[in-house]
Amino acid sequence: MFILATEVQQNIEQNVEELDKKVSRLSTVIDDGINKAIDFGFDLFLAIVIFIIGRIVLSLVRKLFKKIMNRSNIDEGVVKFLDSMIKVFGYIVIIITICGQIGIQTTSFITLLGTAGVSIGLALQGSLANFAGGILILITKPFALGDYIIAEGVEGNVTKIDIIYTTLQSIDNKSIKLPNGKLADSVLTNVTHQEERRLDVEIGIGYDDDIKKAKQIMADVMKQSGYGIKPDEEIVVVKELAESSIVLEMRMWVKTEDYWNAKFYLNENVKYKFDENNISIPFNQLDVNLKNVQ
The missing domain is CATH 1.10.287.1260 (Helix Hairpins)
Known part of the structure; x- marks a missing residue:
């Protein structure tokens, strides 16, 4: 126990x-x-x-x-x-x-x-390059909405600036998209950045025509156009003695928005005045000689 x-x-x-x-x-x-x-x-x-x-x-x-x-x-x-x-x-x-x-x-x-x-x-290397280009464009502002630019072989009015692409509208109403990477790294011309532009119009006359008379006619057309904004700087010069013509050039300052209208006006009215004063505008000709070979 x-x-x-x-x-x-x-x-x-x-x-x-x-x-x-x-x-x-x-x-x-x-x-x-x-x-x-x-x-x-x-x-x-x-x-x-x-x-x-x-x-x-x-x-x-x-x-x-x-x-x-x-x-x-x-x-x-x-x-x-x-x-x-x-x-x-x-x-x-x-x-x-x-x-x-x-x-x-x-x-x-x-x-x-x-x-x-x-x-x-x-x-995304390419997209990142475009992205960086878009940031650079928005910061440096080489152009703005509504500007007319020339770049990468195309041109048009800027209608939209995105981070990746910039959209242009061409004169014939085509929509063009440019990658911002290439656009930021290319030579770019902003046509409408300045309020004024110098208009240069070249017109050739014959070697037998009166240079002084032709220059006076062209100067009168510029004055009568109403597009010039700096009358004291309007000038007509002999730019070149070419092979088949004497090249005269009109130079005048116009408002940027009037550039094309002024150019068309000068071309048309100088032609009318030259015809009235018997001043020729040479053009290239080709003479063809045929030989009868027996």
Whole structure:
């Protein structure tokens, strides 16, 4: 009986020790869980604070940027685009900061983001060049809506300036789209950028005709046209002694919007006046001699 009682007592003591160990482990787990929950809650609280402060700072930065851009008279499209880029970049920085605060590893995320950026950049190389060209055009403003430009072998009035393409409308009402990358990197002529243009019109006369008389007729036509805005600078010169004609040139300043009407007027009326005064306008001729070969 004594031996049996001793074994029972030993079993009870072992069970109590094991129970104490389990209770102790459970207590430790609960304590660790509570501590981790407290730490996570604190990190979550800091993350929320970082998000709120980050949004406030980002909003202030965007407002300051818009004020600076508006004072610089930069195109509204450029301002909106750059503002959206600042917004995206700002939120990326906020998210990465929050992830670091709550214990998420950001190194691999940043690496993945960089790799994705490089891959996308290589895949969209042409589009990115056009995109950069569009930004450059909107900032430097080599032309504006309504301007008549000549570039890349085409010409027309600018009807739309997008980030990727610029749209022209030709004289015969064709719609032409130019990639901004090429447009920003090419020689571009803005015909209507200035309010005034010098009009040069060349007309040839025969070597037997009276040069002084022809020059006077051309000068009178310029004065009578009503298009000249600088009468003191209107002049007729002998530009060239060509193979089959003496090339005279009329030079006068006109308003840009009157350029073509003035040119057509001078061409037509000089021809009429030359015909009235028996002054010839030579043209190329081809003499063909036929021989009778037997």
